[in-house]
Amino acid sequence: MNQTPAIDYQQQRFAWTPCAEEQSPGHAPVHPVVVIGAGPIGLTCAIDLARQGIAVVLVDDDDTLSTGSRAICFAKRTLDIFDRIGCGQRMVDKGVGCNPGKVFLRDQAVYEFDLLPENGHARPAFINLQQYYVEGYLLEQAQQCPNIALRWKSKVTAIAHHEDHDALTVETPQGSYQLKAQYVVAADGSRSPLRKMMGLESQGHTFRDRFLIADVKMDAPFPAERWFWFDPPFHPQQSVLLHRQPDDVWRIDFQLGWDADPVLEKTPERVIPRVRALLGQDVSFSLEWVSVYTFSCVRMERFRHGRVLFVGDAAHCVSPFGARGANSGIQDAENLAWKLAHVLQGKAPDGLLDSYASEREYAADENLLNSTRSTDFITPKSAVSRAFRDAVLGLAREHAFARRLVNSGRLSLPSTLDASPLNTPDLAATPAAPAFSGPMRPGAPCCDAPLLHAGQATWLLPQLGDRFALMVFAAPAQTPASTLQALATLAQQRMLRLLFISEQAATPADEQVLTGLRAETVQLQDIERLAAQRYDAHPGSCYLIRPDQHVSARWRNADAADIEQALLRATGHATGTEQALAA
Amino acid sequence: MNLNTAPNLSRPDDFYEALIDMHRGLDDDASQAVNARLILLLCNHIGGHDVLLEAMRSARAGVAPTRAEAA
Numbered sequence: 203m204n205q206t207p208a209i210d211y212q213q214q215r216f217a218w219t220p221c222a223e224e225q226s227p228g229h230a231p232v233h234p235v236v237v238i239g240a241g242p243i244g245l246t247c248a249i250d251l252a253r254q255g256i257a258v259v260l261v262d263d264d265d266t267l268s269t270g271s272r273a274i275c276f277a278k279r280t281l282d283i284f285d286r287i288g289c290g291q292r293m294v295d296k297g298v299g300c301n302p303g304k305v306f307l308r309d310q311a312v313y314e315f316d317l318l319p320e321n322g323h324a325r326p327a328f329i330n331l332q333q334y335y336v337e338g339y340l341l342e343q344a345q346q347c348p349n350i351a352l353r354w355k356s357k358v359t360a361i362a363h364h365e366d367h368d369a370l371t372v373e374t375p376q377g378s379y380q381l382k383a384q385y386v387v388a389a390d391g392s393r394s395p396l397r398k399m400m401g402l403e404s405q406g407h408t409f410r411d412r413f414l415i416a417d418v419k420m421d422a423p424f425p426a427e428r429w430f431w432f433d434p435p436f437h438p439q440q441s442v443l444l445h446r447q448p449d450d451v452w453r454i455d456f457q458l459g460w461d462a463d464p465v466l467e468k469t470p471e472r473v474i475p476r477v478r479a480l481l482g483q484d485v486s487f488s489l490e491w492v493s494v495y496t497f498s499c500v501r502m503e504r505f506r507h508g509r510v511l512f513v514g515d516a517a518h519c520v521s522p523f524g525a526r527g528a529n530s531g532i533q534d535a536e537n538l539a540w541k542l543a544h545v546l547q548g549k550a551p552d553g554l555l556d557s558y559a560s561e562r563e564y565a566a567d568e569n570l571l572n573s574t575r576s577t578d579f580i581t582p583k584s585a586v587s588r589a590f591r592d593a594v595l596g597l598a599r600e601h602a603f604a605r606r607l608v609n610s611g612r613l614s615l616p617s618t619l620d621a622s623p624l625n626t627p628d629l630a631a632t633p634a635a636p637a638f639s640g641p642m643r644p645g646a647p648c649c650d651a652p653l654l655h656a657g658q659a660t661w662l663l664p665q666l667g668d669r670f671a672l673m674v675f676a677a678p679a680q681t682p683a684s685t686l687q688a689l690a691t692l693a694q695q696r697m698l699r700l701l702f703i704s705e706q707a708a709t710p711a712d713e714q715v716l717t718g719l720r721a722e723t724v725q726l727q728d729i730e731r732l733a734a735q736r737y738d739a740h741p742g743s744c745y746l747i748r749p750d751q752h753v754s755a756r757w758r759n760a761d762a763a764d765i766e767q768a769l770l771r772a773t774g775h776a777t778g779t780e781q782a783l784a785a
Numbered sequence: 786m787n788l789n790t791a792p793n794l795s796r797p798d799d800f801y802e803a804l805i806d807m808h809r810g811l812d813d814d815a816s817q818a819v820n821a822r823l824i825l826l827l828c829n830h831i832g833g834h835d836v837l838l839e840a841m842r843s844a845r846a847g848v849a850p851t852r853a854e855a856a
Binding site for chain 1: 814817818820821822824825826829
């Protein structure tokens with residue numbers, strides 16, 4: 203690997219240059235998509251759109267990336283998405299992978315856990331990586347996309363809705379101009395100025411607790427594990443979380459309680475003794491970043507308002523427990539990108555975008571629920587709530603059942619979009635086509651699995667790519683010729699990628715069959731049989747996968763007509779299957 | 786499965802005495818802690834979510850609210 207000189211992403215400044223609209227005032231084209239906010243969510247959305255062939259204007263009111271300590275835990279699903287958009291490896295190379303963790307009560311370890319207890323996944327449960335690296339890598343990825351125009355120091359101050367476009371007023375160092383777009387993606391953060399301009403609100407609960415974040419740089423022998431203390435001797439009655447980031451930086455999160463003075467607690471005179479109490483008197487360290495925060499669990503009632511789609515913190519905010527903020531926002535971005543591309547390219551009706559809102563509102567509710575539950579465990583709101591919390595912790599060391607109740611944050615997992623209108627439900631089981639079991643039901647994010655392609659190790663997720671794909675669990679030569687022809691025709695018409703997954707390596711007969719098909723095909727060997735196991739596949743089973751790698755539909759036998767119906771449904775077209783679905 | 790509220794204790798008077806004895810030597814806070822541990826142990830033993838919810842509803846139904854619910 204090439205060692206490139208380290209860039210201090212926190213110090214980078216990005217030059218504003220006059221855009222086409224400013225250079226020639228009469229020139230006001232309607233752009234397909236304007237994304238507001240060059241944070242991790244806006245950047246991901248822009249890159250994903252560009253990959254789907256959509257030109258994007260990305261505006262940001264600032265000329266910098268993230269500074270200081272913000273999101274640091276990037277979960278497996280996020281890494282899978284970064285892989286798909288081309289920058290996952292950099293993140294993983296730089297990040298600190300840490301599946302194991304420990305929970306302590308007072309001065310004793312209660313139990314240890316492993317967040318990804320099974321093998322056969324390309325990526326770990328999560329990595330820790332400072333937000334400025336994530337943004338820096340995403341930005342460099344975006345800069346390589348010729349169809350992304352980045353406009354710094356461009357502040358959106360007004361929005362007007364028109365019949366065939368929305369017009370944004372953008373203020374720059376030179377003045378202001380009108381920026382027109384068919385669709386606007388609001389990735390402008392928890393205080394979303396655009397949301398306020400449109401008179402919309404994000405509602406929910408604010409929690410009466412304060413937390414201190416101290417990022418400290420040190421050379422100390424703590425392992426790369428996630429350690430969570432309840433009521434430790436060095437910080438009685440409160441909780442503390444310690445975990446490692448790259449560059450020998452450690453994140454320490456101290457619960458302070460509601461009565462803490464947020465200004466006073468940020469001063470080094472207060473922070474340093476707290477850190478020293480945890481690390482010991484002999485450890486030398488320096489403070490990289492300190493902040494005191496409170497948090498809210500809120501969301502907008504609807505994430506779509508006409509041509510404006512709200513994503514990330516602009517649409518929903520959660521507590522930090524479980525790392526569900528940035529991770530869920532990245533999933534918003536990828537859910538939206540392929541749908542916008544399909545609509546703009548005329549492959550789907552505008553109504554497909556309603557499913558962005560309904561799917562991600564559902565996911566936001568799941569994240570809010572998990573986040574609120576963690577908060578209730580970490581910050582009990584009543585004497586009895588605290589008594590049960592302490593009882594759980596007291597029992598956990600001895601009894602496995604109580605460990606399952608300890609909630610120091612349920613790490614962000616992607617939602618299975620069970621209620622999505624884009625899903626095609628399973629057919630009724632028959633003796634010849636028994637029901638599927640396992641988690642890969644319609645709406646589920648695809649599980650990874652190790653495979654071989656032409657003898658070389660690969661993974662399932664990158665093989666799925668970012669178009670619609672059909673996984674057929676059979677060797678091509680074992681598939682009836684008429685089925686193959688029908689699938690190939692459908693694949694060609696609908697730009698569907700065909701994956702044949704078989705236990706055995708490809709034979710000359712397989713290769714001959716595939717060469718004869720005029721479609722994008724690949725044959726993969728399920729060397730450890732994990733793909734078939736994870737998808738509960740029998741010979742001939744097949745899965746239709748969306749561009750965001752969620753299961754759309756599945757069958758025990760591939761039938762091109764069924765697949766086409768499911769494909770229409772997954773792209774927001776009315777289909778003839780409504781009655782069957784209501785049953 | 787429904788919550789069984791028919792007599793089911795093999796030795797009811799011995800059980801009751803043991804329950805009270807369990808709290809001997811404890812102040813109210815410590816008793817609260819022991820009760821919480823006991824509830825958690827028993828709930829795990831029962832396991833079924835519906836039965837647990839039914840038991841919680843029955844328990845709560847006998848006690849009127851003593852303060853306004855927080856918003």
